[in-house]
Amino acid sequence: MDPDAELLTRLRAGDERAFIALVQHYHEPMLRLAASFVPSTAVAEEVVQDTWLAVLRGLERFEGRSSLKTWLFRILVNRARSTGSREQRSVPVADPGPAVDPARFGPSGAWSDPPEHWIEAAEARVDAGKLADRVRAWIDDLPGRQREVVLLRDVEGMTSDEVCSVLELTEANQRVLLHRGRSRLRQLLENEFGEAR
Amino acid sequence: MRLSLLSRRDLACQQVVELITDYLEGALSRAARRRFEAHLAGCPHCTEYLAQMRETIKLAGRIEPGDLTPQMRQEFADLYRRWQSGPQ
Numbered sequence: 001m002d003p004d005a006e007l008l009t010r011l012r013a014g015d016e017r018a019f020i021a022l023v024q025h026y027h028e029p030m031l032r033l034a035a036s037f038v039p040s041t042a043v044a045e046e047v048v049q050d051t052w053l054a055v056l057r058g059l060e061r062f063e064g065r066s067s068l069k070t071w072l073f074r075i076l077v078n079r080a081r082s083t084g085s086r087e088q089r090s091v092p093v094a095d096p097g098p099a100v101d102p103a104r105f106g107p108s109g110a111w112s113d114p115p116e117h118w119i120e121a122a123e124a125r126v127d128a129g130k131l132a133d134r135v136r137a138w139i140d141d142l143p144g145r146q147r148e149v150v151l152l153r154d155v156e157g158m159t160s161d162e163v164c165s166v167l168e169l170t171e172a173n174q175r176v177l178l179h180r181g182r183s184r185l186r187q188l189l190e191n192e193f194g195e196a197r
Numbered sequence: 198m199r200l201s202l203l204s205r206r207d208l209a210c211q212q213v214v215e216l217i218t219d220y221l222e223g224a225l226s227r228a229a230r231r232r233f234e235a236h237l238a239g240c241p242h243c244t245e246y247l248a249q250m251r252e253t254i255k256l257a258g259r260i261e262p263g264d265l266t267p268q269m270r271q272e273f274a275d276l277y278r279r280w281q282s283g284p285q
Contacts, residue, residue, distance in 0.1 A: 014281060016274060016277050016278070016281075019273065019274075019277045020265075020270060020273055020274060020277075023265065023269075023273045024262065024264070024265050025262060026262075027262070027265065027269075028262035028263060029262060052273070052276065053276070053280075056276070056277070056280040057280075098211075098214075098215065099214045099215055099217070100211070100214045102211070105209070105210060105211040108209060109209025109210060109211035109212060110209060110210050110211075111210045111242045111243075114242035114245070115242060115245050115246045115249060117245070118249065119248060119249060119252045122252065122256065123252075126256075126259065131256065132256075132259055132260045132261065135256050135257055135259075135260060136260050139257065139260075150257060154254050154257035154258055155257050155258065155260050157258060160222065171224075175218055175219060175222055175224060178218055178222075179215070179217070179218035179219075182218060182250060182253055182254065182257075183214070183217075183218075183250075185253045185257065186246075186249050186250055186253045189249070189252075189253060189256070190249070
């Protein structure tokens with residue numbers, strides 16, 4: 001059984017621990033996502049608090065046509081959007097830059113400065129837990145829309161359909177944002193762990 | 198860059214790195230996918246690059262939320278009990 005579906009059953013049965021487990025799992029990613037729409041951490045916290053209340057109130061009406069996770073994030077984004085526009089924040093625009101610095105390719109478009117190896121060096125650091133913190137900080141620094149897509153797709157493991165529905169994006173735009181965000185993260189990992197061949 | 202995909206010319210590395218997400222998402226046409234894979238078969242650098250993009254996705258997927266503080270746990274338990282005890 002989908003762990004979220006099990007939580008949902010327990011929540012509806014009035015199991016407080018199920019609610020705490022849900023909050024434990026989603027509160028932090030919801031804060032990170034909300035921060036992308038509103039001007040301050042304090043406002044993001046308010047939006048997430050409001051979202052939890054709305055989740056509890058909506059629990060009975062939730063029909064399970066989407067996953068619990070998609071439903072939670074959709075409530076969050078709707079609230080964050082309306083709060084964000086009330087705060088007159090401009091909408092972040094996708095960065096049209098290339099995935100890799102053009103200076104790393106020769107005139108024919110072949111690598112002149114090929115990717116340095118870093119996978120083994122990064123994997124060696126995984127257990128310390130520090131690497132996850134670095135990657136998280138890098139994701140937080142991505143331009144707004146890229147951050148939203150990478151958070152939901154790669155950190156939360158949503159499908160592209162789910163992400164398009166939550167963020168109201170077309171498939172093509174979602175892919176462009178995902179591509180830019182992932183490419184940027186790959187470059188940061190190379191900068192951090194790369195070994196010149 | 199999109200239009201040049203339609204040509205029979207081989208893909209350059211600089212094009213391949215821009216197509217990686219489309220490739221991973223299954224969004225390339227069959228012809229484009231064949232050309233992409235043909236390039237990879239002869240290019241260790243782009244093969245490495247693709248492995249690094251997969252590793253990047255994997256590392257992002259390993260991020261776990263930090264534990265709630267005891268105070269937050271209490272606040273959410275209170276919120277839940279208030280909700281249970283009647284309409285707000």
